Structures are given as C-alpha cells and as structure tokens.
Amino acid sequence: MPDTEGFVRAAHVLGAGGLVSFPTETVYGLGADARQDAAVARIFEAKQRPTFNPLIVHVADIDAAKRYVIWTDLADRLATAFWPGPLTLVLPLRQDAGLSPLVTADLPTLAIRVPAHPVAQRLLAEFDGPVAAPSANPSGKISPTQAQHVIDGLTGRIEAVVDGGACGVGVESTILGLGDAPTLLRPGGLPQEALEIALGGPLATRSEADPLTAPGQMLSHYAPGATVRLNATETSDHERLLGFGNVEGATLNLSPAADLVEAAANLFLHLHALDAQSDAPIAVSPVPDIGLGRAINDRLRRAAAPRDH
Structure with a gap:
C-alpha cells in the first residue's frame, strides 16, 4: 500500500x-x-x-x-x-x-x-x-x-x-x-x-453489429502477440495450451479446480506470461459460459478475433 x-x-x-x-x-x-x-x-x-x-x-x-x-x-x-x-x-x-x-x-x-x-x-x-x-x-x-x-x-x-x-x-x-x-x-x-x-x-x-456505446466493445481487443484458438480439446505439437479444469499438458492453467473466480483472476496474468515466453500459438480449453465465465469468454473471443493491425 x-x-x-x-x-x-x-x-x-x-x-x-x-x-x-x-x-x-x-x-x-x-x-x-x-x-x-x-x-x-x-x-x-x-x-x-x-x-x-x-x-x-x-x-x-x-x-x-x-x-x-x-x-x-x-x-x-x-x-x-x-x-x-x-x-x-x-x-x-x-x-x-x-x-x-x-x-x-x-x-x-x-x-x-x-x-x-x-x-x-x-x-x-x-x-x-x-x-x-x-x-x-x-x-x-x-x-x-x-x-x-x-x-x-x-x-x-x-x-x-x-x-x-x-x-x-x-x-x-x-x-x-x-x-x-x-x-x-x-x-x-x-x-x-x-x-x-x-x-x-x-x-x-447488445449485438456486436451495434455501434460502440461503451468501452471494451471493439471486436479485436485484449490480444497477446500470438494467435489464439478457442475451445481446444486437443492441441497440435506447436501450440501451447491455456487450460481450464482437469486437463493434461497445459502450459498454464486458469484454474485446475475449474473455479471461474480463480480463472478470471488469472486470465490476463497468464496471457501476459504466455506472451512473454514466445509467439507460438495459444490454444485455450473450453470455459463454461455462465457467471464470470461470460466475461472470460468475451475477453478470449476478442483476443482470438482477426487483428486489425
């Protein structure tokens, strides 16, 4: 403090x-x-x-x-x-x-x-x-x-x-x-x-097609340098896995216990850590679209969206 x-x-x-x-x-x-x-x-x-x-x-x-x-x-x-x-x-x-x-x-x-x-x-x-x-x-x-x-x-x-x-x-x-x-x-x-x-x-x-009326609504946002693939149940050899729940082989795991509160707290922290490691593609385990999972999935969708730069 x-x-x-x-x-x-x-x-x-x-x-x-x-x-x-x-x-x-x-x-x-x-x-x-x-x-x-x-x-x-x-x-x-x-x-x-x-x-x-x-x-x-x-x-x-x-x-x-x-x-x-x-x-x-x-x-x-x-x-x-x-x-x-x-x-x-x-x-x-x-x-x-x-x-x-x-x-x-x-x-x-x-x-x-x-x-x-x-x-x-x-x-x-x-x-x-x-x-x-x-x-x-x-x-x-x-x-x-x-x-x-x-x-x-x-x-x-x-x-x-x-x-x-x-x-x-x-x-x-x-x-x-x-x-x-x-x-x-x-x-x-x-x-x-x-x-x-x-x-x-x-x-x-709100629909994604609606005009911007508040912060955080741009399609490509919250993005690491690497490409991001969502809802991955398996990964290729060159991908790094950002896991959720009881998954094997994750480079980092948002919450091994599948706790959405823990996952939200770790989301940007883990994306920063992966970004600092390399530019190899990131695959992300499915995250339930309930409670804080809605916010997590919103950020992940925008991180995975086509880049306009």
Missing part, C-alpha cells in the same frame, strides 16, 4: 494534467483528470486508442456520480447494491457535468463507476475529482493486473504508477446501460446473474 506522501504526489500529478496508473479491483487503470481536455487526450495518445472509443469515469462515491450523470431510481438501486464494485453504469450526461467531450466520444451518455480497491478509493478521495481511466495497456493488448504489466507496456508514456499489488477480480467491470431497458453492454467482473436477480428479470443484450 502506498504511503500518504505517495497518494498526495499522485493526486498532484493528476491535477497537473499528468497520467497516473492505479489499481482497481478489476485491472489497473490509466487515469487522467476527466475535466482536462489535454490530459484526456494524452490517455488516447499513450494507449494509441481510437478516440471514438469512450472512457469510464471513476469517482469516490454515489454523491460524486450524481454530479456528472442524470441519476435515476434504478441507478440508485443498483449502485446501492453493487458500489463500490466492478459495475459501470451508463447514464445520460448532465449538461453541466464539465467533463471533456473526449471522455464520452461525444456521446450523450457517460460510463461511470465507484471502484472498490482501497488504493483506488484513497487516490480518488485525495484527488477529489473525476478520473477518466481505461485499462493501463496499449490499445488492443492484454489488460494489466499487476503494476509491472503497466510498466512493461507504457514506460515513457505516463508520469506515475501507484503499485497496489495484484488485482483481485482480474477482468474489467461489467457495463450496464440504463436506457429504455437495462442492457448488458459488456460482461465483466459482476456476473450477469447477480444483476438479473437485483432487477427481477433478464437483461437486454
């Missing part, structure tokens, strides 16, 4: 328009003051991220969120149930929000959440402002779950990394749009089933 001086310095860097990476319970974020155009533009520059891809704003609590979005009873129910935590809500942007239009990619809505990680909480309290923070990695590459992943990917492009250890959840937040009907825009660290229990009914879902 960083000391008080470290948090003060990190907050000062943010206020001065710098970029600070910090841990959340999901992955490490790359933070900038969401009110400063130049600072937010530097996020896109550092990540080489397309500017049509909106960002999530992180705030300290529900009261802070209400300053930037038009709050609803449904938002209040969900935020009370799941914040702080790995849930991002997409709500109409307040006209007086004062955020850089780069944050929303000029959309009329804002993705916003309250992270649960104590380091993120302490930094947001010290900074006392909205922090735009996508994952702290080059765009399209594997998301970082340790400070060293950030350093390896973004050294020389950002001012600071606040090291808070490994991220416990290991996949990005679940994104829920609260428009005409609650819509799952991105599966993530909060299982869909938990949301449906809280809402008392099924969520609407």
Whole structure:
C-alpha cells in the first residue's frame, strides 16, 4: 500500500494534467483528470486508442456520480447494491457535468463507476475529482493486473504508477446501460446473474453489429502477440495450451479446480506470461459460459478475433 506522501504526489500529478496508473479491483487503470481536455487526450495518445472509443469515469462515491450523470431510481438501486464494485453504469450526461467531450466520444451518455480497491478509493478521495481511466495497456493488448504489466507496456508514456499489488477480480467491470431497458453492454467482473436477480428479470443484450456505446466493445481487443484458438480439446505439437479444469499438458492453467473466480483472476496474468515466453500459438480449453465465465469468454473471443493491425 502506498504511503500518504505517495497518494498526495499522485493526486498532484493528476491535477497537473499528468497520467497516473492505479489499481482497481478489476485491472489497473490509466487515469487522467476527466475535466482536462489535454490530459484526456494524452490517455488516447499513450494507449494509441481510437478516440471514438469512450472512457469510464471513476469517482469516490454515489454523491460524486450524481454530479456528472442524470441519476435515476434504478441507478440508485443498483449502485446501492453493487458500489463500490466492478459495475459501470451508463447514464445520460448532465449538461453541466464539465467533463471533456473526449471522455464520452461525444456521446450523450457517460460510463461511470465507484471502484472498490482501497488504493483506488484513497487516490480518488485525495484527488477529489473525476478520473477518466481505461485499462493501463496499449490499445488492443492484454489488460494489466499487476503494476509491472503497466510498466512493461507504457514506460515513457505516463508520469506515475501507484503499485497496489495484484488485482483481485482480474477482468474489467461489467457495463450496464440504463436506457429504455437495462442492457448488458459488456460482461465483466459482476456476473450477469447477480444483476438479473437485483432487477427481477433478464437483461437486454447488445449485438456486436451495434455501434460502440461503451468501452471494451471493439471486436479485436485484449490480444497477446500470438494467435489464439478457442475451445481446444486437443492441441497440435506447436501450440501451447491455456487450460481450464482437469486437463493434461497445459502450459498454464486458469484454474485446475475449474473455479471461474480463480480463472478470471488469472486470465490476463497468464496471457501476459504466455506472451512473454514466445509467439507460438495459444490454444485455450473450453470455459463454461455462465457467471464470470461470460466475461472470460468475451475477453478470449476478442483476443482470438482477426487483428486489425
């Protein structure tokens, strides 16, 4: 855990328009003051991220969120149930929000959440402002779950990394749009089933053909340097196996016990490790598409998608 001086310095860097990476319970974020155009533009520059891809704003609590979005009873129910935590809500942007239009990619809505990680909480309290923070990695590459992943990917492009250890959840937040009907825009660290229990009914879902309305929706994303093949029940001689459950011959195993929570926490960590080993193709064992398995499979499908670079 960083000391008080470290948090003060990190907050000062943010206020001065710098970029600070910090841990959340999901992955490490790359933070900038969401009110400063130049600072937010530097996020896109550092990540080489397309500017049509909106960002999530992180705030300290529900009261802070209400300053930037038009709050609803449904938002209040969900935020009370799941914040702080790995849930991002997409709500109409307040006209007086004062955020850089780069944050929303000029959309009329804002993705916003309250992270649960104590380091993120302490930094947001010290900074006392909205922090735009996508994952702290080059765009399209594997998301970082340790400070060293950030350093390896973004050294020389950002001012600071606040090291808070490994991220416990290991996949990005679940994104829920609260428009005409609650819509799952991105599966993530909060299982869909938990949301449906809280809402008392099924969520609407987004089609891949729909326009981008939230982060994490690009087809090719979260990708290692090697090609990725999914649902592998056997491998060829030149492939490395990323296993799940009781499988033989795995180079690494997301969870030998077939525990989806453990698998989510290990997903990006193991992809980083495989990426560092070689560029030999990666075959991935089938992962059940339930609970956190939905988020794992979403990330794996995007990692395996045809590359646009």
